[in-house]
Amino acid sequence: MPFRRFLRASVPQSQLAAVADEVARRYGEPSAQFECLEANNWLSVPCVVNDQWFVKVIADQHSFVHALLTTGRNIGAFSSGTEGFFEHFSTPIEMAEHELEATRRMRELGVNAPEPIEAFEHEGVGVLVLEYLPSFRTLDELDAEAAVSFAPELFENLSRMHDAGLTHGDLRAENVLVAPNDEGVETLYFIDATRVREEAIADAKAYDLACALASLTPLIGAPVAIEAAREHYSASDLLAAREFLDFVNMRPDHDFDNALVKGEIEKAIS
Template identity: 60%
Template sequence: MDVQRLLRGTVEWDRLEAVARHLAARYGDGEAHVEFIDADNWLSTPFLLHTGGEEFFVKVVSRQNSLVHALFTAGRNIGAFSSGTEGFFGHFGTPAEMVRHELEATERMRAIGVNAPEPVEALEVDGLGVLVVEYLPAFRPLDELDVALERELAPDLFRALRRLHDEGLAHGDLRAENVLILDGDLYFIDATSVREPGVLDAREYDLACGLAALEPLIGAADAVAAALTVYDAEDVLGAREYLDFVAIRPDHDFDAPGLKGEIEKRVAERSEATERANGERREP
């Protein structure tokens, strides 16, 4: 966490205060209460804004956040190259561009029926990028549920991811912290930038991230089984190639060798079952 705070940096209080005043004037009566959120977030300073009887979730992106995003993007693309594919992550040069992209990504997810907080606005205040979205009250991140519920929701995660992929989209930063649960429904947040030419590889990367997020929660066997209820064996094998790449990220902690072994075992079992079935159909 100390490294994370060092990289994220600290936005001066008077600048955050200016953002809160600006938003209170836009959405409320000029009065505001700010509640800072201790979120696992490397690329922004998040807070909850109470104004005019409403609540908004706000992310403030600084120039330092933008520079860290550039470093992460370069590292991810190097990892993609090491996996034998072109780099497929894009970087946006300014804090304002970063928040505008996230707003657009959230709008696109909602347009195809994937749950995400309702977007309100992306704007620039005092050189800071500011994203304002609906606040989801009483939500819980996926990794704060009991194991039985995490196991029950695992196929829903892959179904939502598959819907993105079937529409030619990709999340790009799927982690347990970016999957919120509210009233039994699953919501995606913090979608990142994926360049169009590499979108097929990005989908395999997304799938690898989903498996990596679930493995510490429900185990490799159940994570792979959940993925195979939605994705073909070929897709899951493709995701296997990205697991070492995902494992070097500081925000994923999972058993990569165990997960790769479970994928190989499950895919082999499925292949053998298919061959047996085909053989039985060919018999007179």
């Protein structure tokens, strides 16, 4: 999209090269090669450095866009009958540090995520360095059979986060990756967690669950998605998630049959 291209172009190639050089210097590499990835991302310029590190470069304009998105999401939360629970990051380095910490917490809980390495500031931009996963598919790239097989794992990991008081806040197909682990077995990896207010954790959990159902339903159908969710979530959890489905359905990164999912939730808990 033109605006996304504008965000990428507004971080000059020379500045991206300087960040790549700094990453290589920090980890003992004599030189740096970097490639900017064509990712569906409004909030950073994602790059790969020396085929070893996944690097997000976050500039002031990305922080500004995050503020706009946060306002829009909170308005959507109000439409679901609750106070807005998304929080804004005031600076690019704060955005990078939050994602680093969220990724660390997920891994501490046994939830797969790329290894968090470092967040730092360089020449006015925030820099997040993570493990590079060279081979992965996003959730929406799976065929129906594969998506069905991974659905229980998705809800198991999500409930593990929720039980520990951690929410994702931006769960969508592009933020759930399928990649081989250290043993070569394909598993789910979660990326791009955002910030929510701690006092609104219950609403944020319900929103996460609604987003998970919205992401899986186009791939495997609402009945199968809800059945997988019920292994880890109660009827009251599903009812709470149902209240957020209208809001989730308004988001451009979800495309599902809202009425069908609502109806299947009512069937499942009746």
